[in-house]
Amino acid sequence: MATLSSTHCRSYSPLPSSSCASSSSSSCSKLGHRQRVSVSSVPKRCLAAKVYCVQSQTSSAGRMQDGAMATTATPIENETPFKKLKDGLLSVPSSVEYNEAVAFDINDKEPAVSITVVGASGDLAKKKIFPALFALYYEDCLPKHFTVYGYARSKMTDAELRNMVSKTLTCRIDKRENCSEKMEQFLKRCFYHSGQYDSQENFAELDKKLKEREGGRVSNRLFYLSIPPNIFIDSVRCASLSASSGNGWTRVIVEKPFGRDSESSAALTKALKQYLEEDQIFRIDHYLGKELVENLSVLRFSNLIFEPLWSRQYIRNVQLIFSEDFGTEGRGGYFDNYGIIRDIMQNHLLQILALFAMETPVSLAGEDIRNEKVKVLRSMRPLQLENVVVGQYKSHIKGGVTYPAYTDDKTVPKDSLTPTFAAAALFIDNARWDGVPFLMKAGKALQTKRAEIRVQFRHVPGNLYNRNFGTDLDQATNELVIRVQPDEAIYLKINNKVPGLGMRLDRSNLNLHYAARYSKEIPDAYERLLLDAIEGERRLFIRSDELDAAWALFTPLLKELEEKKIIPEYYPHGSRGPVGAHYLAARYNVRWGDFGADQ
Ligand SMILES: NC(=O)C1=CN([C@@H]2O[C@H](COP(=O)(O)OP(=O)(O)OC[C@H]3O[C@@H](n4cnc5c(N)ncnc54)[C@H](OP(=O)(O)O)[C@@H]3O)[C@@H](O)[C@H]2O)C=CC1
Numbered sequence: 288m289a290t291l292s293s294t295h296c297r298s299y300s301p302l303p304s305s306s307c308a309s310s311s312s313s314s315c316s317k318l319g320h321r322q323r324v325s326v327s328s329v330p331k332r333c334l335a336a337k338v339y340c341v342q343s344q345t346s347s348a349g350r351m352q353d354g355a356m357a358t359t360a361t362p363i364e365n366e367t368p369f370k371k372l373k374d375g376l377l378s379v380p381s382s383v384e385y386n387e388a389v390a391f392d393i394n395d396k397e398p399a400v401s402i403t404v405v406g407a408s409g410d411l412a413k414k415k416i417f418p419a420l421f422a423l424y425y426e427d428c429l430p431k432h433f434t435v436y437g438y439a440r441s442k443m444t445d446a447e448l449r450n451m452v453s454k455t456l457t458c459r460i461d462k463r464e465n466c467s468e469k470m471e472q473f474l475k476r477c478f479y480h481s482g483q484y485d486s487q488e489n490f491a492e493l494d495k496k497l498k499e500r501e502g503g504r505v506s507n508r509l510f511y512l513s514i515p516p517n518i519f520i521d522s523v524r525c526a527s528l529s530a531s532s533g534n535g536w537t538r539v540i541v542e543k544p545f546g547r548d549s550e551s552s553a554a555l556t557k558a559l560k561q562y563l564e565e566d567q568i569f570r571i572d573h574y575l576g577k578e579l580v581e582n583l584s585v586l587r588f589s590n591l592i593f594e595p596l597w598s599r600q601y602i603r604n605v606q607l608i609f610s611e612d613f614g615t616e617g618r619g620g621y622f623d624n625y626g627i628i629r630d631i632m633q634n635h636l637l638q639i640l641a642l643f644a645m646e647t648p649v650s651l652a653g654e655d656i657r658n659e660k661v662k663v664l665r666s667m668r669p670l671q672l673e674n675v676v677v678g679q680y681k682s683h684i685k686g687g688v689t690y691p692a693y694t695d696d697k698t699v700p701k702d703s704l705t706p707t708f709a710a711a712a713l714f715i716d717n718a719r720w721d722g723v724p725f726l727m728k729a730g731k732a733l734q735t736k737r738a739e740i741r742v743q744f745r746h747v748p749g750n751l752y753n754r755n756f757g758t759d760l761d762q763a764t765n766e767l768v769i770r771v772q773p774d775e776a777i778y779l780k781i782n783n784k785v786p787g788l789g790m791r792l793d794r795s796n797l798n799l800h801y802a803a804r805y806s807k808e809i810p811d812a813y814e815r816l817l818l819d820a821i822e823g824e825r826r827l828f829i830r831s832d833e834l835d836a837a838w839a840l841f842t843p844l845l846k847e848l849e850e851k852k853i854i855p856e857y858y859p860h861g862s863r864g865p866v867g868a869h870y871l872a873a874r875y876n877v878r879w880g881d882f883g884a885d886q
């Protein structure tokens with residue numbers, strides 16, 4: 288089994304030492320019990336600093352610890368339940384079914400990493416989390432001594448979990464060489480424990496099993512809360528009190544929704560912080576793990592040609608577009624309580640906007656980037672009802688097929704007014720973006736599936752070629768399109784002379800089409816984010832003050848929509864969405880870029 292090397296999975300340079308050291312020291316001071324130590328086995332991104340925090344065994348009861356590594360760890364052979372053999376290897380009790388890694392070398396002091404997927408029987412776990420873990424394993428990106436535990440109420444044996452996981456492991460790795468062998472090896476590292484989410488006793492049983500697998504090593508534990516939000520707190524409480532690591536770090540990935548509004552989000556954060564420090568909470572927004580979203584900063588800050596144009600001086604408007612060509616199928620129950628604004632705009636699109644519009648961070652360190660994101664979010668105007676259009680899809684018959692209405696879903700009330708579509712104009716009141724409309728559009732059951740950022744530039748002043756464009760000068764402005772998905776691409780629409788003796792201009796694309804340019808597959812967002820959480824890299828996770836700022840923008844609007852019972856504009860399933868979105872854009876002299884003839 289390959290170990291996690293600093294260059295294998297990722298080849299970016301480690302963070303500057305100051306960034307790691309500063310984040311470590313802040314968590315040290317907060318807990319009070321921690322001391323700083325140097326250790327040899329460190330996450331890759333902190334190689335330069337090698338500074339960790341250690342929490343003594345007498346730390347505040349029930350609180351999980353992060354950044355902790357045992358300083359004077361009891362020698363492994365004293366703690367391990369495994370029997371010592373010659374050559375320094377340990378054998379495993381026969382009841383333990385494990386792969387080659389069971390033969391622990393006592394000289395190998397690499398920590399164990401236990402990943403517990405809470406809600407392992409659910410949709411997200413099957414669809415995204417297990418496949419992402421497998422892909423990381425396939426790429427040799429998981430730590431040497433890792434174990435995956437599924438935890439949920441459903442009764443399942445280890446074998447049944449493995450069967451479930453193998454059936455749903457439909458990931459990008461599928462067609463690769465040795466996939467089935469690798470899968471077999473991976474599945475041997477997967478186990479299951481059935482328990483209630485509010486039972487300390489059940490989590491204590493899990494803890495016991497984790498300890499067996501960890502074999503007396505320093506244990507680092509990652510809990511992924513892949514469960515409905517109403518059971519987040521119970522699970523965190525029980526995991527914290529009964530199954531947090533005694534000598535390593537403990538981190539918790541929390542899935543959205545992080546509340547429904549400012550109040551409920553603050554209450555959730557407060558409740559989580561009874562058991563966790565902020566730096567142990569990894570609030571996931573999987574859009575931040577998408578390749579082209581990750582690339583936004585590279586595009587802006589490492590190319591001279593973009594950053595100087597990145598302001599009101601040259602940019603007319605920015606469009607953030609999300610559309611899906613299917614409805615809420617199967618998730619209507621969840622969706623009806625949230626709607627498209629909370630499901631997509633307040634998180635995914637707003638996060639992209641923040642990365643797009645933030646000022647240059649001091650460094651690439653997670654806290655520096657998150658500081659800039661918070662600043663730009665706090666410079667934004669809360670959304671106004673008159674700047675928003677909401678819609679809901681209705682049934683539509685096409686080619687003899689009937690596509691259902693949103694309210695045809697049995698888990699959705701017949702009279703639901705929940706928006707499945709929304710368009711909004713947002714504004715950032717700072718020097719860089721004053722007056723520039725940021726238009727967002729998100730919808731389900733539309734004509735296409737896409738997520739993209741469109742940047743429309745201003746007209747060329749005194750353009751010598753104006754007459755070649757006819758009257759529609761707007762058609763002649765440059766547009767930069769960052770196509771997040773599908774078929775990732777970055778292209779810039781330019782005016783170009785059509786070859787020939789005459790002088791005819793057309794619109795052509797300078798096109799960076801990922802599939803054509805890069806032979807390497809694009810990893811799934813969950814792979815990147817899981818690896819980040821294991822490595823303690825928080826850059827792509829949402830900090831609580833960011834979350835507060837995000838909710839502050841949307842909460843007044845959401846309340847008004849609900850209190851006034853605003854009726855959505857109905858649009859046919861599979862259409863381009865409500866026409867109201869065009870009127871909204873037109874009010875700001877904008878045309879949606881995704882509807883042009885040459886999108
Ligand atoms: N599915 C998706 O595509 C996405 C999901 N999310 C978020 O991820 C989290 C998990 O989503 P998903 O997997 O779809 O959720 P599920 O509804 O599939 O729930 C996950 C598991 O939680 C348990 N569970 C479900 N409902 C309850 C309940 N009322 N009380 C106690 N346990 C319950 C079930 O396990 P058991 O009965 O075995 O205990 C279930 O298998 C949610 O917060 C969701 O909002 C975020 C983005 C996308």
Ligand SMILES: O=C1O[C@H](COP(=O)(O)O)[C@@H](O)[C@H](O)[C@H]1O
Nearest residue numbers: 543573611630631635738772812
């Ligand atoms: O968070 C969510 O995202 C998905 C879309 O994710 P994608 O990676 O497939 O684009 C969306 O379908 C879902 O409603 C929402 O909760």
